[in-house]
Amino acid sequence: MEALFLSLLFAVSTVHLHENGTALTVETDYVRWDIGTKGETRSLLDKSTEEELMSAENQKAFSSVLFEGKEWKATEISPSEKGYRILYGASGVEAEFRIQSYPHYFSLSVHSxxxxxxxxxxLLDLSLNLPAGEEEKTTACVLAANLRTHVPDLPGPASRLRASAVKAFGIVGAQVNIILCPGAMLRPIMKEAVENSPELPRHKNQSVPPVGGPWALDASANKGSYLFDFGTLTEDTVDEWIDLVQQLGFRQIDFHTGTSLRFGDLTPNEKLFPEGRKSVKSVIDRLHGAGIAAGLHTYAFFIAKNSPYVTPVPDPRLGKDEQFTLDKDLGETGDALFVAESTEKVKTDTGFFARNSVTLQVENELIVFSGVTREPPFSFTGCVRGAHGTxxxxxxxxxxxxxxKECFGLFLPDGNSTLLTEIAAVTADTFNECGFDMIYLDALDGSDIFEGPENSWYYAPKFAFEIAQRLERPALFEMSTMSHHLWFIRARMGAWDHPARSHKRFIDLHCEVNRQNSTMFLPMNLGWWAVKNWQPGAASAWSEPTWPDDIEYLLCKALANGASLSLMGVNPDNLDTMPAFERLLxxxxxxxxxxxxxxxxxxxxEQLRAPGAEFTLKTTDNESFSFYPAATYKHTVDFSDPFSLDWAVENPFDEQPVRFRIETLLSPASFDSQEAQVLLDYTRPEALNVQKNNDGVSAEIAITESPLNENEHVAAFTLLSTRENARGSWAQIGAAFSPPVNAGAKAGLGCFVYGDGSGALLNLQTLSAAHTAAGGIGDHYIPLDFTGWRYISVVEFESGAIPQWHWPYGDQYSIYREHVDFGALESFSFWFNNLPKDKTVHCKIGPVKALPLLEGSLKESALIINGSTLSLPVTISSGCCLEYDPQKGAFLYNEKGEVLAQFSPSETILLKKGTNSIRLTAANGAALPAARARITILTEGTVPLH
Known part of the structure; x- marks a missing residue:
């Protein structure tokens, strides 16, 4: 308290009043801020260099109000009894600010x-002229001092300083801390500002230092890696879990609740923990004895439908999005519920990500409906009475x-009710009593369901703060979303859901985003990761196995970037069924x-960090670590496409024995298959109702008779680009399906394409309906580097190539993780790209069919490299893989990674330095369905990094 009193005295002494147009000057050790009598910044000066930090055009009023729908800038500032009085023009609005200066930062607060x-x-809006990331230069940052103060930017160096408050959450009392200092001093001063903000949450035992926000880099635990438990870690299995974690070299376990502890009330599953929290604590005590930390992974404030908050009597504080009035008496057995108000806007679509439910609460009963009458008399129909045990x-x-309200298949509290606080208290109590070390607030990204996405910044930290201030000791906090206030308690950042395909490109993107976020001074994580096996059926189109070179790429980039890992999908119970994983431990x-x-x-x-650069780690007897450069080259062979059978690989290293992997893929059925399903046949030209293109690109379509089949039509496309760069010269012409088209599991696509040899790129794209929660982008690329008609069939998504074409769509999840539900296709589109400048591109496309996927095999195959043949005397079936390393031999694995066969070829084929010609043959290459395979050539340098 004495230190705070002295700081306030100092604050008063460093705010000076002036005349000649300057209302006041606020100073710290580093900067001087002159504020004019009209509320404008007249100068913001770096005291060490005498440089202005704001250009003249940005020296405007720093404060404004929104009143009666109109923005009013500050027009006058003058001293008042308790601070400074600010007027906002003809609005008549007056605010009293407290403007305080400390040795290292300013503070603005609204007093009245x-x-x-x-x-x-x-409160504040300043645009500065500051270089980013230079430690010797002045750096700027703003930090909210309490929950009601909205700062839209994440903590860290910024060139625009903004803070505001809204009526809904309270304007009076809003406060922001403003830091302008040398870059090297930013984190220590952030600590100082947080310590002097008593409204920010504090754990109870202040003898233990914080581990979140500006302290996060100080805590070694924040750099640890963790393994997920989804409900198999118990007192009986804890020793097996300890052994597995230690085999991985990890130091933490994340208890993903839902099965182990119920979402919402966090009651332990009595089958797993017979003595409730006491049993949970017993498990955690044993983990602690082995040096392993334990994490409580919840679904934030969301509530399971079998929770006491729901059944047998639903809590009146559950969140609701609409209210109606019963228009007729409803008996105990009626399946139609009539209401007085319109039901026109009621939706019946549900899904994991959908912010919608089909559950009604009428007094103490829950009712699930399946239909809605949208005209009078308004009613909910198909009602299931006494739902969820009511x-x-x-x-x-x-x-x-x-x-x-419902999201992620769960209910939730009213965001302004005591139930939200109660669930936070239960979370804190569970953490304290059981001895957890970490908290992951999953599903916190669903905070928009309270009062819309524009208010998520408030409700997400409101819940998190309610937990944090009840903790006996600090928690290693993580969340599934990020906003300004969450930083104050967050201890680690960067966990993403694992990709399903193009793993290395996804890792590079993840590393780049982590690098950008490192300005927040939080340790980064490069999970969540999963070791994936072959996925059968339609899933093989969007899901790729993770191979040892994928995992080594992940581990290498984590090491290089100082990121921890998090791993899911493996536990002591299933380890024996995942032989591939055992090789990776x-x-x-x-x-x-x-x-x-x-x-x-x-x-x-620094060398390991380079995107796309691959390496392999080798250890020596003296336990030193040596990294050798490596490279992998993938190519897909389709025996129905003779152009795919030959390819070339550039080996940047010295001549070496070839190493490779062959995966046999699924094959699409023939175009004439009885199971094939037409997606687009041009009998209704108006069905091509989606069209857009980039600036400088024109696209036209004409429907003509097919020269291949007199009973069919083809779409003739004419495209022209005037753009300087071919990449990004995109155009789209497609069909939106209403209702969605059900193609079942037919994940293959087939069509005849007429190419003009222009080198333009054709993309066959499938998207599924939003309500399915299958948000993947099904891109399939066809270079128009041929002339005349050619039959094209495609299966696997081209995710790894999507970013290079500068399409106007796609985020990391839709590109690399999410799938397409072929049972609910919302659209099919022809996209074009890579159009040569000022050269007309002509392309014709026949009817497009969705094709079922069939199993195939490679029999008596051989890899021919530079004319030398390596025979492979095994049958490689779909889902199986043959790996060859001359030092270990050849191993044939099934889809689970179990060894089916092993042999040692008598000949050794060398991969020369430079260009190598490669061809794959098979005895059954001409058989139907035509076999398809993905071949990976692996190379390695002989000189380690220095």
Whole structure:
């Protein structure tokens, strides 16, 4: 308290009043801020260099209000009894600010406001001229001092400083801390500002230092890697879990609740924990004894439908999005519920990500409906009475009918009710009593369901803060979303859901985003990761196995970027069924040991960080770590396409024995198959109802008779680009399906294409309906580097190539993770790209069919490299893989990674330095369905990094 009093005295002494147009000057050790009598910034000066930090055009009023729907800038500032009085023009609004200066930062707070009808008040809006990321230069940052203060930017260096408050959450009392200092001093001063903000959450035992926000880089635990448990870790299995974690070299376990502890009330599953929290604590005590930390992974404030908050009597504080009035008496058995209000806007679509439910709460009964009558008399139909263990009962006309909110298949509390606080308290109590070390608030990204996405910034940290301030000791907090306030308690950042395909490109993107986010001074994570096996059926179109070179790429980039890992999908119960994973355990531990040892020099890490650059780690007897450059080259062979049978590989390293992997893929049925399904046949030209193109690109379509089949039509496309760069010269012509088309599991596509040899790119794209939660982008690329007609069939998504074409769509999840539900196709589109400048491109496309996928095999195959043949005397069936390393021999694995056969070829084929011609043959190459395979050539350098 004494230190705070002295700081306030100092604050008063460093705010000076002036005349000649300057109302006041606020100073710290580093900068001087002159504010004019009209509320404008007259100068913001770096005291060490005498440089202005704001250009003249940005020296405007720093505050404004939103009143009666109009923005009013500050027009006058003058001293008042408790601070400074600010007027906002003809609006009549007056606010009293406290402007305080500390040695290292400023503070602005709203002390009073003369009109409670003001919708919003901007405390601060300054645009600066600052270089980013230079430690010797002045760096700027703003930090909210309490929950009601909205700062739209994440903590860290910024060139625009903004803070505001809104009527809904309270304007008076809003406060923001403004830091302008040398870059090297930013984190220590952030600590100072947070410590001096008593409204930010504090754990109870202040003898234990914080581990989140500006302290996150100080805590070694924040750099640890963790393994997920989804409900098999118990007192009986804890020793097996300890052994597995230690084999990985990890130090933490994340208890993903839902099965182990129920979402919402966090009651332990009595089958797993017979003595409730006591049993959970017993498990955690044993983990602690082995040096392993435990994480409580919840679905934030979301509530399971079998929770006591739902059944047998639903809590009146459950979140609701609509209210109706019962128009007729409802008996105990009626399956139609009539209401007085319109149901026109009621939706019946549900799904994991959908912010919608089909559950009504009428007094103490929950009712699930399947239909809605949208014209009078308005009603909910197909009602299941007494849903979720509630009791069906009679309800009189005039009774309120509430439609519950739902997301992720779970209910939630009213965001302004005591139930939200109660669930936060339960979370904190569970953490404290059981001895957890970490908290992951999953599903916190669903906070938009409270009052819309524009208010998520408030409700997500509101819940998190309610937990944090009840903790006996600090938690290693992570969340599934990020906003300004969450930073104050967050201890680690970067966990993403694992990709399904193009793993290495996804890792590069993840590393780049982590690098950008490192300005927040939080340790980064490069998970969540999963070791994936072959996926059968339609899933093979969007899901690729993870191979040892994928995992080593992940581990290498984690080490190079100082990121921890998180791993899911493996546990002591299923480890025996995942032989491929058993081969990877030593690799995980070796890299974790290297990452945490500090023995890898920064100069080496800098080389390892390069996107796309591959390496392999080798250890020596003296436990030193050597990294060798490596490279992999993938190619897909389709025996129905003779142009795919030959390809070339550039080996940048010295001549070496070839190493490779052959995966046999599924094959699409023939175009004439009885199971094939027409997606687009041009009999209704108006069906091509989606068209757009980039600036400088024109696209036209004409429907003509097919020269291939007199009973069919073809679409003739004419495209022209005037853009300088071919990449990004895109155009789309497609069909939106309403209702969605059900193609079942037919994930293959087939059509005849007429190419003009222009080198333009054709993309056959499938998207599924939004309500399916299958948000993947099904891109299939066909270079128009041929002339005349050619039959094209495609299966696997081209995710790894999507970013290079500068399409106007796609984020990391839709490109690399999410799938397409072929049972609910929302659209099919022809996209074009790579159009040569000022050259007309002509392309014709026949009817497009969805094709079922069939199993195939490679029999008596051979790989021919530079004319030398390596015979492979085994049958490689779909889902199986043959790996060959001359030092180990050849191994045939099934889809689970189990060894089916092993042999050692008598000949050794060399891959020369430079260009190598490669061809794949098979005895059954001409058989139907035509076999398809993905071949990966692996190469390695002989000189380690220095």
């Amino acid at each position: 406001l003369n009109n409670p009808s003001v919708e919003a008040l901007t 009791r069906a009962s009679s309800h009189a006309a005039g009774t309120p009918v509430y439609k519950l 030593p690799l995980f531990k070796t890299y974790e040991t290297a990452r945490l040892s500090g023995m890898v020099a920064e100069e080496i890490k």
